[in-house]
Amino acid sequence: MKIYNSSTAPNPRRVRIFLAEKGITVPYEEVDIVKAVNRTPEFRKKNPLGLLPVLELDDGTCISESVAICRYFEELYPEPPLMGRGAKERAIIEMWNRRMELYLFIPVADAFRHQHEFFKGRIVQVPEYAQLQHQNAQKAFSWLDEILADRPYIAGDQFSIADITALCAVDFARVSKIRIQPEQKNLARWYEAVSSRPSAKA
Amino acid sequence: MKIYNSSTAPNPRRVRIFLAEKGITVPYEEVDIVKAVNRTPEFRKKNPLGLLPVLELDDGTCISESVAICRYFEELYPEPPLMGRGAKERAIIEMWNRRMELYLFIPVADAFRHQHEFFKGRIVQVPEYAQLQHQNAQKAFSWLDEILADRPYIAGDQFSIADITALCAVDFARVSKIRIQPEQKNLARWYEAVSSRPSAKA
Numbered sequence: 446m447k448i449y450n451s452s453t454a455p456n457p458r459r460v461r462i463f464l465a466e467k468g469i470t471v472p473y474e475e476v477d478i479v480k481a482v483n484r485t486p487e488f489r490k491k492n493p494l495g496l497l498p499v500l501e502l503d504d505g506t507c508i509s510e511s512v513a514i515c516r517y518f519e520e521l522y523p524e525p526p527l528m529g530r531g532a533k534e535r536a537i538i539e540m541w542n543r544r545m546e547l548y549l550f551i552p553v554a555d556a557f558r559h560q561h562e563f564f565k566g567r568i569v570q571v572p573e574y575a576q577l578q579h580q581n582a583q584k585a586f587s588w589l590d591e592i593l594a595d596r597p598y599i600a601g602d603q604f605s606i607a608d609i610t611a612l613c614a615v616d617f618a619r620v621s622k623i624r625i626q627p628e629q630k631n632l633a634r635w636y637e638a639v640s641s642r643p644s645a646k647a
Numbered sequence: 648m649k650i651y652n653s654s655t656a657p658n659p660r661r662v663r664i665f666l667a668e669k670g671i672t673v674p675y676e677e678v679d680i681v682k683a684v685n686r687t688p689e690f691r692k693k694n695p696l697g698l699l700p701v702l703e704l705d706d707g708t709c710i711s712e713s714v715a716i717c718r719y720f721e722e723l724y725p726e727p728p729l730m731g732r733g734a735k736e737r738a739i740i741e742m743w744n745r746r747m748e749l750y751l752f753i754p755v756a757d758a759f760r761h762q763h764e765f766f767k768g769r770i771v772q773v774p775e776y777a778q779l780q781h782q783n784a785q786k787a788f789s790w791l792d793e794i795l796a797d798r799p800y801i802a803g804d805q806f807s808i809a810d811i812t813a814l815c816a817v818d819f820a821r822v823s824k825i826r827i828q829p830e831q832k833n834l835a836r837w838y839e840a841v842s843s844r845p846s847a848k849a
Binding site: 493494500502506508509510512513514516517518520521531532533535536537539540543544548569571573574577588 | 695696702704708710711712714715716718719720722723733734735737738739741742745746750771773775776779790
């Protein structure tokens with residue numbers, strides 16, 4: 446078993462943090478995204494979309510999509526739970542994780558992808574969309590600050606995969622100059638708490 | 648328990664099909680999206696994002712995000728499984744469901760949202776992005792046709808939530824004039840099979 450990884454991209458970091466929180470060690474194989482090794486026909490046998498991370502099992506099965514990889518390990522190693530216990534808690538954490546993906550992580554990623562030099566020639570860029578998503582990402586920061594007014598973590602009292610998704614998004618937002626604002630004190634408190642967990646360095 | 652529903656929007660349909668496949672009956676309360684009832688402060692107490700569907704539990708807990716609602720019922724009523732059995736199968740189905748969301752459903756939705764009259768004044772539209780996502784949706788149809796060359800359903804031999812997501816996306820694509828092409832015979836065969844299940848009418 447191994448994980449095809451990029452140490453600089455935000456999605457592989459989600460999986461690394463998840464595994465660090467669980468205390469699971471899986472070998473990582475670095476894939477050079479600057480040289481577009483992930484876009485080669487050989488790599489696309491592992492993930493036709495040419496994206497990282499990819500978990501390769503010992504039987505050759507390749508699983509991509511960060512949360513699908515996390516789900517695999519959550520099923521095998523339920524403790525500590527990062528996706529909830531029981532139907533209601535699992536649904537609430539899934540809701541919050543998806544909100545963090547759809548309304549924070551994706552806008553942050555689009556703000557970067559649709560205007561940055563790195564993606565020129567790699568994707569069709571729409572700079573006007575980058576601007577819109579830049580604004581949406583800033584709105585998501587404000588919303589997150591409100592959410593965190595009455596609880597320590599995004600989905601409630603416990604650290605979960607939703608916090609991992611949000612942390613990776615907030616850190617990735619810096620490349621687009623989207624930062625926590627001085628008045629966003631709840632968001633700042635949460636950021637300090639989740640960033641200082643040992644897993645954040647994974 | 649009830650579900651706030653829109654009988655014309657694609658996301659609530661995902662949940663209705665999921666429940667029909669499980670044989671679960673939950674009362675639906677129709678929310679008038681044309682009159683933007685979902686955007687009112689009162690509805691936003693149930694989902695601050697103003698989106699449908701929303702599952703309201705008897706204790707008042709509101710769960711939004713279609714897949715989070717599906718997860719809730721999958722946990723309570725595992726048979727027939729629509730999200731897989733065991734770690735590996737669950738991860739593979741999650742991977743395929745996410746691929747259908749990110750590379751099919753979202754492009755289809757964006758192709759509509761960013762150019763259609765209905766969303767004028769409701770969201771900031773970027774028509775150039777609508778065009779790009781229109782093309783991406785067409786590419787996803789082609790990819791899906793390839794995927795379905797060697798298997799009956801999107802994630803393998805069994806009907807799963809990935810098929811539900813894809814069916815709702817393919818049907819929703821018609822409003823943007825994106826249709827299964829005559830040469831996409833695998834996709835057409837799959838579409839015929841999933842559309843003729845009784846759940847498709849839910």
